Amino acid sequence: MAQSWAFFLLVVLCFCCVSDLICGSNGERVFLYPQSQKVSSIVSQRYRTAYHFQPPKNWINDPNGPMYYNGIYHEFYQYNPNGSVWGNIVWGHSVSTDLINWIPLETAIARDTPSDINGCWTGSATILPGNRLVIIYTGADPEKRQVQNIVVPKNMSDPYLREWTKAGNNPVIQPVGPGLNSGQFRDPTTGWVGPDGLWRIAVGAELNGDSAALLYKSKDFLNWTRVDHPLYSSNSSSMWECPDFFAVLPGNSGGLDLSAAIPNGAKHVLKMSLDSCDKYMIGVYDLKSDSFIPDTVLDDRRLWLRIDYGNFYASKSFFDSKKGRRIIWGWTNETDSSSDDVAKGWAGIHAIPRTIWLDSHGKQLLQWPVEEVESLRGNEINHQGLELKKGGLFEIKGTDSFQADVEIDFELTSIDKADPFDPSWLLDVEKHCREAGASVNAGIGPFGLVVLASDNMEEHTAVHFRVYKSEQKYMILMCSDLRSSSLRPGLYTPAYGGFFEYDLEKEKKISLRTLIDRSAVESFGGSGRVCIMARVYPVAVVDGVAHMYAFNNGSATVRVPQLRAWSMRRAQVNVKGME
Numbered sequence: 119m120a121q122s123w124a125f126f127l128l129v130v131l132c133f134c135c136v137s138d139l140i141c142g143s144n145g146e147r148v149f150l151y152p153q154s155q156k157v158s159s160i161v162s163q164r165y166r167t168a169y170h171f172q173p174p175k176n177w178i179n180d181p182n183g184p185m186y187y188n189g190i191y192h193e194f195y196q197y198n199p200n201g202s203v204w205g206n207i208v209w210g211h212s213v214s215t216d217l218i219n220w221i222p223l224e225t226a227i228a229r230d231t232p233s234d235i236n237g238c239w240t241g242s243a244t245i246l247p248g249n250r251l252v253i254i255y256t257g258a259d260p261e262k263r264q265v266q267n268i269v270v271p272k273n274m275s276d277p278y279l280r281e282w283t284k285a286g287n288n289p290v291i292q293p294v295g296p297g298l299n300s301g302q303f304r305d306p307t308t309g310w311v312g313p314d315g316l317w318r319i320a321v322g323a324e325l326n327g328d329s330a331a332l333l334y335k336s337k338d339f340l341n342w343t344r345v346d347h348p349l350y351s352s353n354s355s356s357m358w359e360c361p362d363f364f365a366v367l368p369g370n371s372g373g374l375d376l377s378a379a380i381p382n383g384a385k386h387v388l389k390m391s392l393d394s395c396d397k398y399m400i401g402v403y404d405l406k407s408d409s410f411i412p413d414t415v416l417d418d419r420r421l422w423l424r425i426d427y428g429n430f431y432a433s434k435s436f437f438d439s440k441k442g443r444r445i446i447w448g449w450t451n452e453t454d455s456s457s458d459d460v461a462k463g464w465a466g467i468h469a470i471p472r473t474i475w476l477d478s479h480g481k482q483l484l485q486w487p488v489e490e491v492e493s494l495r496g497n498e499i500n501h502q503g504l505e506l507k508k509g510g511l512f513e514i515k516g517t518d519s520f521q522a523d524v525e526i527d528f529e530l531t532s533i534d535k536a537d538p539f540d541p542s543w544l545l546d547v548e549k550h551c552r553e554a555g556a557s558v559n560a561g562i563g564p565f566g567l568v569v570l571a572s573d574n575m576e577e578h579t580a581v582h583f584r585v586y587k588s589e590q591k592y593m594i595l596m597c598s599d600l601r602s603s604s605l606r607p608g609l610y611t612p613a614y615g616g617f618f619e620y621d622l623e624k625e626k627k628i629s630l631r632t633l634i635d636r637s638a639v640e641s642f643g644g645s646g647r648v649c650i651m652a653r654v655y656p657v658a659v660v661d662g663v664a665h666m667y668a669f670n671n672g673s674a675t676v677r678v679p680q681l682r683a684w685s686m687r688r689a690q691v692n693v694k695g696m697e
């Protein structure tokens with residue numbers, strides 16, 4: 119065991135140098151709409167996920183209009199019906215009763231009117247009084263201006279709501295007014311009722327060169343006027359995509375319906391998509407000024423909180439009245455090449471839907487996979503009382519290592535050895551994860567999980583923690599390091615990372631949950647404080663056997679009081695013939 123770990127260290131060190139050259143060290147980001155790269159295509163259908171959401175074929179991006187309505191969950195999505203790269207975008211549609219198994223339906227919104235002829239882009243659903251349902255979405259018109267359109271269900275006796283009727287007065291909102299960029303005006307939110315009893319929505323926009331969530335109001339959801347000030351705007355960037363606005367109660371994992379009465383003590387969250395990731399601010403919706411007021415304004419947007427520190431974008435949340443929770447969905451792109459995607463015939467998945475709520479201090483959102491995903495758990499492996507000394511490596515055997523759900527608690531035997539925290543790391547956590555890799559020893563950590571590892575560890579993905587001592591508190595670094603995830607060159611293989619504060623005096627355990635689904639490695643650290651979604655395309659293990667290990671490369675011994683792992687069954691995700 120010691121020998122193989124030493125080999126691992128050597129290979130990691132060597133390969134990291136090589137992959138740094140491939141990846142660059144400038145915080146390169148996920149390819150949102152991948153450009154063709156000059157790499158040959160190595161395609162395996164084994165990369166196709168078994169329980170993450172995706173249509174039978176072709177390209178998908180943002181989740182759209184998620185909702186629970188009359189006993190059915192609906193998931194719409196940005197979809198190219200003609201291929202596996204972005205383009206010709208319409209709204210795909212699937213329905214479910216458990217958020218895990220999905221039935222594919224026909225296109226819900228097609229590009230067939232002047233106000234959406236160049237694309238039916240992202241939007242949201244709102245349930246109006248009397249259980250009336252309406253969807254508002256962005257259309258790209260013949261001049262490629264972005265306008266907002268309405269659709270309503272055509273046949274209310276169809277439980278799946280397969281067909282949708284476009285409003286006669288579409289577009290209901292046009293990009294007019296001084297300083298508004300008509301090509302950067304999109305992605306309307308779910309509606310809520312404001313202080314004057316009128317409906318409100320926010321639309322992502324570029325206004326006078328700043329990014330803004332523009333505020334519109336309406337009596338009937340059909341006729342809209344722009345409020346003279348945005349819900350919120352910032353000069354730290356020039357456009358926000360996919361704003362999401364919702365209410366949360368600190369320390370309460372139950373969700374709130376933004377159009378119902380909001381209890382005292384509730385906070386509001388404004389999420390925005392920019393810089394290839396989803397960021398958010400916590401604050402209040404001030405009824406007097408009819409605007410969002412963040413608790414803290416950080417000028418440097420690299421320091422803004424993130425929904426996920428990996429490959430996760432354009433997320434959208436909804437209130438699930440069935441279980442009284444808020445659920446968030448996000449899009450995860452491929453990180454292979456567009457020629458691979460053409461060869462595979464598909465591109466893009468959605469992360470597992472997550473319950474989202476606010477921690478008891480009102481400082482950050484917490485997320486956890488919806489409990490329904492546990493219905494896929496098969497045989498369970500259970501270990502207790504493991505001890506991982508420096509260099510310790512424990513192989514987790516007995517599960518399907520390509521389709522697994524793993525939960526590990528790491529318990530620190532002492533916290534005295536924590537190295538000092540340097541706040542400048544917060545400006546580029548990926549850089550810090552590259553420097554502080556899984557094989558680089560520190561006082562406490564790195565310890566964590568290695569997944570999809572080949573026999574000799576030359577190919578593996580490491581998800582790990584390190585503990586640092588800041589002035590009053592402890593800061594935990596969580597990394598998901600993809601630099602050795604594949605021997606194949608030309609992939610996007612960053613070392614994702616995020617920090618969270620932790621009261622280590624009180625809670626000596628740090629938890630990690632990782633969902634492995636063929637080319638998806640989705641991790642939740644510190645009980646959902648940092649989430650990291652990643653895509654991997656191993657070649658050495660893809661048609662063989664993959665190994666999974668718990669490890670510790672820190673000086674301080676780490677205990678594992680509990681380790682559980684399950685093989686995950688395949689879900690019925692949009693299987694053809696189910697409709």
Ligand code: DQQ
Nearest residue numbers: 196239240304359360432
């Ligand atoms: N995707 C949509 C836009 C949105 C972007 C187009 C975010 O509406 O701004 O497919 O990924």
